[in-house]
Amino acid sequence: MSDRVAAIVPAAGRGERLGGSIPKALRPLAGRSLVQHAVETLILAALVDEVVVAAPAAELDAFTKLLGPGVRVIAGGAERIDSVRAAIAVLDETVGVVLVHDAARPLTPPGLVDAVASAVLAGAPAVIPVLAVNDTIKEVDATGRVVRTVPRDVLRAVQTPQGFRRDILDEAYRLGETLPDGVMITDDAGLVEALGVPVTTVPGSQEAFKVTRPADLVFAEALLARRD
Template identity: 50%
Template sequence: MIPAAGRGVRLGPGAPKALRALGGTPMLVHAVQAMSASRAVSLVVVVAPPGGAEEVRRLLEEHPLPERTDVLVVPGGDTRQESVRRGIEALPDGVDVVLVHDAARPLVPVGTVDAVIAAVQAGAPAVVPALPLADTVKEVEPRPDGGAEPVVGTPARARLRAVQTPQGFDRATLVRAHEAVAVEGEGATDDAGMVERLGAPVVVVPGHEEAFKVTRPLDLVLAEAVLARRRATDGDV
């Protein structure tokens, strides 16, 4: 499942972030292709921006996927949590492993997708790909006035990971999390965090440096460079 209903304001004005072009192709298409590259993925559910489901359907029809992979487009909600819930509700019976992937991570390698699926199939109720942190992290006391923020702690970096997607779930666990965990305001932005709040275990598999999130203009420049390198190495992708 790919929630793609956000606006992506940090990339600046224009089309929703998922529909921004990367190498001449919308990031959403790259993300769908990345999921369908796994032979274990038979269905990709795309949760479209409100009012944009038909546009997304037409867009995806222009970029055919392997015959083994079906695509279903459903309208999203006001928050990411609501959009994921709508995607879950659209899943057909018999789907036991669910991946939730950010449309803004268009270049995740198929090996990462396969590793997440394998870990869920091996019995983990929730799985996240993640990388060790390169930078030291400080915990601070936020200052609403924009002033200097005092440091209140330095977590041990060896115990920290930067989490990526796709996150993988046993379907029953993910459904239970969305039924039981109520998050106010903008809702949950991390489904694995919702599972944690249930008290269910979440495990980590190795992530990949190319599965970074395209959030700011500099990220888009980096994504273009990665895509250009892949095309030079592997041919058109």
């Protein structure tokens, strides 16, 4: 396996829950867009050699100007899975490790990126950063009635970047084209799990939270101010 590492950022989504009339990745945070913060994290990571951003087709020029010449910007798809697949297709053949990172996780520390990449380079086929779940979790039925309390000691909240051997991710996305309707795949590791490939975890970071709602932007602003 080549030790060359590429990072993919699927950033073509609209982000309805966050609101606004512009793509979610372009929402401002402390004077810069979410995607700029996320890409900077990847560039600052010691092990990342290449960054590819899948942007809305109508916003390619805007993304290119924001991210600069060192980042490759391509047209993403209607769904996240389409954007990741399009980005994988343009990676250089020498890439042996692929990281997939959410544009909506702008404050992820570069050290976490390197931790994921290092674990794959050390031999793990798939690696995800995780955090323990602190809240009590209830399983409910369609009417909202509680079915059971899920033991939280076996639960983990999953973050990005998620890292994979290139050949494993390629195979997982080929499988993704044949999955039957109704199969829920919410992240790239889910596709890899469907192959039967083991997924390893590394400790995540509280700062790698996902900006989903307006309150998350306020929290991110406060964290950035504390960093400064």
